[in-house]
Amino acid sequence: MKIKEQAEENKICPLEAAVNTISGKWKIPIVWQIHEGKKRPSEFLRGIAKVDRRVLNQHLNEMVEDGILVKQVFNELPPRVEYSLTELGEKLVKILWHLNDWGKLLIHEDSKV
């Protein structure tokens, strides 16, 4: 809802909406971790050294709200929470692969200077 409202109010273009959505400091690493098979917040915390729990939860909530992630809560003791990528999230992963390839060119380009 947030993004739709922003798009309507400020006439932002889809590219801007996309960039805004993934620009949280740890959002791309989170997508990557889930893509690599991790599911639980505790695993993300281990995988992303510098993030703290509060920021991680905030990012996860926003990404669920934006339709990139799905949250599943299992009725167990202790309670288990898992996140997975939606179809939209999987599409983002494909673009991140392109961006990863571009990053390789960038590092290579840089080493020529």
Next chain:
Amino acid sequence: MKIKEQAEENKICPLEAAVNTISGKWKIPIVWQIHEGKKRPSEFLRGIAKVDRRVLNQHLNEMVEDGILVKQVFNELPPRVEYSLTELGEKLVKILWHLNDWGKLLIHEDSKV
């Protein structure tokens, strides 16, 4: 040079290098403006309402250093400065188109909630 050093020191992955490189607040809008045929800093200033000249120049310098843009200085009076995309910059534009398409899905997804 900066990115290469970062990549070696922190073992950052190409994706992280890519995201770091384009994460300056106005860098994607600048790439877009140049892609649309604009060349001169004064045109970028008109095209990106909220950016100030100092930040714009800083972004432009970093993007030249990273190999995304080329700066040309024409020996005229008044002096004329133009920026254009390198091959690497053109490749970034292609990925931004993918991201733009993804942004459309995102806005659409959002309107379903």
